[in-house]
Each structure stands twice: as C-alpha cells, then as structure tokens.
Amino acid sequence: xxxxxxxxxxxxxxxxxxxxxxxxxxxxxxxxxxxxxxxxxxxxxxxxxxxxxxxxxxxxxxxxxxxxxxxxxxxxxxxxxxxxxxxxxxxxxxxxxxxxxxxxxxxxxxxxxxxxxxxxxxxxxxxxxxxxxxxxxxxxxxxxxxxxxxxxxxxxxxxxxxxxxxxxxxxxxxxxxxxxxxxxxxxxxxxxxxxxxxxxxxxxxxxxxxxxxxxxxxxxxxxxxxxxxxxxxxxxxxxxxxxxxxxxxxxxxxxxxxxxxxxxxxxxxxxxxxxxxxxxxxxxxxxxxxxxxxxxxxxxxxxxxxxxxxxxxxxxxxxxxxxxxxxxxxxxxxxxxxxxxxxxxxxxxxxxxxxxxxxxxxxxxxxxxxxxxxxxxxxxxxxxxxxxxxxxxxxxxxxxxxxxxxxxxxxxxxxxxxxxxxxxxx
Numbered sequence: 418x419x420x421x422x423x424x425x426x427x428x429x430x431x432x433x434x435x436x437x438x439x440x441x442x443x444x445x446x447x448x449x450x451x452x453x454x455x456x457x458x459x460x461x462x463x464x465x466x467x468x469x470x471x472x473x474x475x476x477x478x479x480x481x482x483x484x485x486x487x488x489x490x491x492x493x494x495x496x497x498x499x500x501x502x503x504x505x506x507x508x509x510x511x512x513x514x515x516x517x518x519x520x521x522x523x524x525x526x527x528x529x530x531x532x533x534x535x536x537x538x539x540x541x542x543x544x545x546x547x548x549x550x551x552x553x554x555x556x557x558x559x560x561x562x563x564x565x566x567x568x569x570x571x572x573x574x575x576x577x578x579x580x581x582x583x584x585x586x587x588x589x590x591x592x593x594x595x596x597x598x599x600x601x602x603x604x605x606x607x608x609x610x611x612x613x614x615x616x617x618x619x620x621x622x623x624x625x626x627x628x629x630x631x632x633x634x635x636x637x638x639x640x641x642x643x644x645x646x647x648x649x650x651x652x653x654x655x656x657x658x659x660x661x662x663x664x665x666x667x668x669x670x671x672x673x674x675x676x677x678x679x680x681x682x683x684x685x686x687x688x689x690x691x692x693x694x695x696x697x698x699x700x701x702x703x704x705x706x707x708x709x710x711x712x713x714x715x716x717x718x719x720x721x722x723x724x725x726x727x728x729x730x731x732x733x734x735x736x737x738x739x740x741x742x743x744x745x746x747x748x749x750x751x752x753x754x755x756x757x758x759x760x761x762x763x764x765x766x767x768x769x770x771x772x773x774x775x776x777x778x779x780x781x782x783x784x785x786x787x788x789x790x791x792x793x794x795x796x797x798x799x800x801x802x803x804x805x806x807x808x809x810x811x812x813x814x815x816x817x818x819x820x821x822x823x824x825x826x827x828x829x830x831x832x833x834x835x836x837x838x839x840x841x842x843x
Contacts, residue, residue, distance in 0.1 A: 451645060457644070515552065
C-alpha cells in the first residue's frame with residue numbers, strides 16, 4: 418500500500434469512528450484493563466511536544482500502535498503541532514484528551530473541570546474536525562465530582578494497569594526502573610500502559626526499549642479503543658444523545674477495573690471478569706487468575722472462569738443507535754488539501770510551527786517567526802527547550818533575550834524547579 422493510500426485509509430478509519438454506534442464502554446467510570454484478549458494498548462501522555470515526530474518515525478518503522486493522551490497547553494501548544502496530530506491519525510493511532518492544561522481534576526470546581534475538557538475539544542475540532550470520547554486524567558487523579566462531570570460530558574476515563582512511572586525516573590539509572598516496571602507489568606498480564614512522550618529519557622531510551630520488547634515477545638499493540646472492543650472513538654458535536662433514551666446494556670458487562678460480582682468489592686454491580694488471560698471472580702469481588710481466585714472454594718463462576726475457552730462478549734456492532742445526530746462523513750477534497758498543505762519555499766516563515774531541515778522540519782527550510790528559535794527537533798518555540806544553545810538552530814530563528822530573574826514570566830513558567838528551568842521568573 419502506497420503512503421498516500423495508507424494515509425487516506427487511516428483517515429477513513431478515523432472518520433468511521435464518528436459513525437453512530439453504541440459503545441460497550443461505560444462513561445464516567447475508571448477503566449484499568451483491556452477486554453480484548455491477546456493485545457496491549459500503549460498510551461503516551463502530556464504531548465504533543467518536540468519529540469513526538471521522532472517517536473512516530475520509530476513507531477512507524479515497526480508497526481507500533483499507541484494512544485496519545487494530549488494536552489492543549491502543557492510543555493507545548495497544540496496549535497504548533499497540527500501536522501503531528503494529523504500524522505498520528507493517518508498512522509492509525511488514537512488521540513485522547515488529557516485536558517487543556519494538565520490540571521488536577523480532583524481539585525477543580527464543576528465549571529473548572531468542564532473548562533479543562535471543552536477548551537481542548539474546541540482546539541481538536543479546529544485542527545481535526547472532531548474530538549474524542551476517551552480521556553486520561555492528569556496525575557490519574559479524579560474524585561466523585563470529577564467522574565460525575567466526565568460522565569455528563571460522555572468521556573471514558575482511562576487509568577490503565579501498567580504504569581511505567583517514567584516521569585519519576587528521568588535519569589540514566591532511573592529509567593532502568595521504568596523499563597523493569599514495563600516488563601514486570603507484561604509478565605503479570607497487564608494491558609493498558611501509561612508512559613510519557615515529553616520526558617527526555619522516555620523519548621531517548623524507554624520507548625525504544627518498549628518497541629524492542631513488544632517485537633521480541635511477538636505482542637500486538639492496538640489503540641485503547643480497540644483493546645476495549647469499541648469503535649465509537651470520536652464525535653463532532655457535544656452531547657449527541659442528550660434527551661434521547663439510553664440504549665440497553667450488553668447482555669454481559671465486562672469489568673474494566675478489576676471489580677466483579679455482587680458481593681464485597683463487587684458492590685452489586687454484577688460485572689463479569691474479561692476473557693483476556695482467563696480470570697475468575699473471587700468471593701472478595703476481584704478478578705484474577707491465581708490460586709486465590711481460581712480454586713472452587715473462592716471462585717464465583719457466574720462472573721468469570723479461569724482459562725475460559727472463549728469470550729461471549731457482545732460488542733456495539735450487534736446494535737445500532739439511530740438517535741445520534743453525528744453525521745456520516747467522507748474524506749473530501751477540502752479535507753485532503755488541509756491535511757497536506759502546499760509546501761512553501763525554503764526560508765519562508767513557517768506556516769505550521771515546523772522549521773529547519775531536520776526532525777519535524779524535514780528539509781522544508783522554514784524559519785520561525787521573530788522571537789522564536791528553531792529547536793534541533795524541527796519545531797519553533799520560545800522556552801528554554803528551544804532557546805538553549807545546544808538545542809537552538811539559530812539559522813532558522815533566534816529567541817529574544819531572556820527576561821531577568823524576578824521579572825514577570827513570558828511563557829507561563831516560574832521559579833527554578835521543573836519547568837521553571839532555573840529562570841526564576843515570577
């Protein structure tokens with residue numbers, strides 16, 4: 418399949434995810450594991466960022482598929498990475514929400530939570546024409562109020578069960594711990610991964626290691642939606658089913674957070690353990706496949722069997738929802754033109770935030786707007802990650818002189834630690 422045809426195919430797949438169907442995945446509930454057997458779903462948070470294109474190059478070379486939980490304004494600004502987001506879709510990846518500015522949803526008011534979600538929705542509609550049903554909360558932090566708002570906004574809340582904690586181990590020695598956590602999680606049968614694309618040791622070491630391990634073990638990587646057997650991934654309008662009767666629940670409701678049955682931790686939910694790995698529901702209301710779950714005196718067979726021969730899962734394809742107002746769509750000439758902008762000549766001012774001849778720049782030779790430097794990864798910016806001498810390609814743009822310590826922040830960073838980068842801005 419040629420590169421152009423492949424891009425159109427993936428674009429059509431993304432648009433097909435807008436079709437009116439009934440999702441088997443609940444809204445406003447924390448989700449920890451896949452229901453589809455034999456797959457894992459890598460997830461990368463906190464982008465898009467200057468490393469995204471390089472990571473995509475390496476994934477494309479190996480057929481590694483992931484879900485990207487993105488922010489609108491974190492280290493980078495989403496509008497500087499329009500082409501990167503479109504490339505993620507064209508490659509068959511999934512894009513989910515990680516909120517606009519990475520605030521802890523458990524600390525916000527109802528209006529604050531809605532603002533964090535809707536600001537990113539609006540940006541994604543401007544860039545892609547649609548926005549997601551899937552999200553991962555910053556810091557994996559939610560409370561009852563946040564879950565209630567996310568249910569109202571119709572979001573699937575992804576937590577995952579394989580956390581590399583790579584943000585905590587950003588040193589040459591520390592990243593070895595993140596690598597071990599990844600392998601240990603796979604050995605335990607965990608399936609939904611959390612990692613971060615904007616961390617330097619994750620970009621430089623951990624992601625290559627994950628790709629190698631997946632290849633060596635013959636594992637199949639899929640999007641989070643596919644691992645949950647869901648095809649309702651994106652939407653074009655807010656609350657398409659408002660005022661419409663709810664669709665009936667599937668005959669079997671698989672547990673997405675390890676709780677099952679009706680007693681103890683099961684809490685009268687009646688969920689069945691998913692078929693991946695053959696899990697039984699213990700009398701304590703938890704799914705597992707060891708002796709503490711599978712022995713006759715402990716297992717509740719009505720809610721899951723160890724080494725079950727097959728899944729009886731009913732997915733959304735067996736049902737239809739004609740009440741939704743989401744239209745069917747095709748890839749029009751206008752959309753194709755938008756996804757592949759006409760190239761400008763070298764030394765032209767960048768139209769999309771890319772620059773130089775390497776990384777995201779890829780021999781375009783664009784220059785940044787005044788006051789911004791072109792990083793060695795081919796993106797324009799004004800923060801330390803772009804302006805520092807080892808990173809800046811000054812031939813394609815130079816940053817303005819940095820403000821003095823104690824002066825008002827020019828970019829939202831402050832102090833000396835973490836993103837403050839010892840600038841001492843107020």
